[in-house]
Amino acid sequence: MKVNALLLLLIAILAIGALVVSFVALNRAQSARELALSEIIVEEANSMSTPVYHEETNKYGYLTLYDISIANMSGPALKLDRVAKTTSGVGFLSLLKGPDLVNAQVNAKAFISEKGSAAIKNEPRLLKSIGLEDMGDAVEVGMTIAPGETKVIHLGLTLEPYTADMRAVANMALVSFELLFDNGKSYIFQRGFPIYPLQQ
Incomplete structure (x- = not known):
């Protein structure tokens, strides 16, 4: 038993x-x-592009900034793990003059900003304090987005497209970021922006 x-x-x-x-x-x-x-919708909410004068070097650089909204439409909660410079296709940054690619090396830094384009337009002195450090090939973000929630991330680029005689080596640039989420999905955010000539 x-x-x-x-x-x-x-x-x-x-x-x-x-x-x-x-x-x-x-x-x-x-x-x-x-x-x-999970359904993720990524959209450009706002942007700005402008030459920036650097007093310490007596040179002009260029800054472009994108306010990117990320909406989690269907749930569950998801996380934007990191942002990376795109390596596929034409790569992270391409310069163009008219329809042609420009074979020129320019100093460029990609960054995530705490300030958005609206704040910088309202307070131009902020131009001096953003984009000073390059994020490298990728940067950890760790931004959680709840179901039905939309959050905004500010991605930017600074570059030096002007020659010593203040001429632009290109009149257009194409920049590409990859947003990588914790559910295995990714999104390529790619935009072209004009490089304005300097007033001489």
């Missing part, structure tokens, strides 16, 4: 264990399915 009782107890424990494992597996599968179904 004792043997039968122990056997029944062992069978019951194994059954409960199997049930727990099945529940965990089902829960993980459901979470994975929900993540896969």
Whole structure:
């Protein structure tokens, strides 16, 4: 009798264990399915592009800044893990003069700004304090976006497109960032912007 009782107890424990494992597996599968179904909408909310004079070097640089809205339309919560410089296609930065690519090397820095374009337009002195450090090939963000929520990230670029005689080496640039999310999805944000000539 004792043997039968122990056997029944062992069978019951194994059954409960199997049930727990099945529940965990089902829960993980459901979470994975929900993540896969998340709908992300990425849009340009605002932007600015302008020459910037640097007193310390007596040279002009150029700054462009994008306010990018990211909406989590369907849930569950997702996280923007990082932003990277795009390496596919024409790459992160291309310069053009008319329809032609320009084979010129210019100093360029990509960055994430705490300030958006509206704040900088209202307070131009901020131009001196943003875009000083390059983010490298990629930068960690860790921004969580709840279901139904929209958040904004400010991505920018500074470059030196002017020669010593203050002529622009190109009149257009194409910049490309990749936004990588924790559900395995990614989005390429690619924009062209004019490089304005300097007033001489």
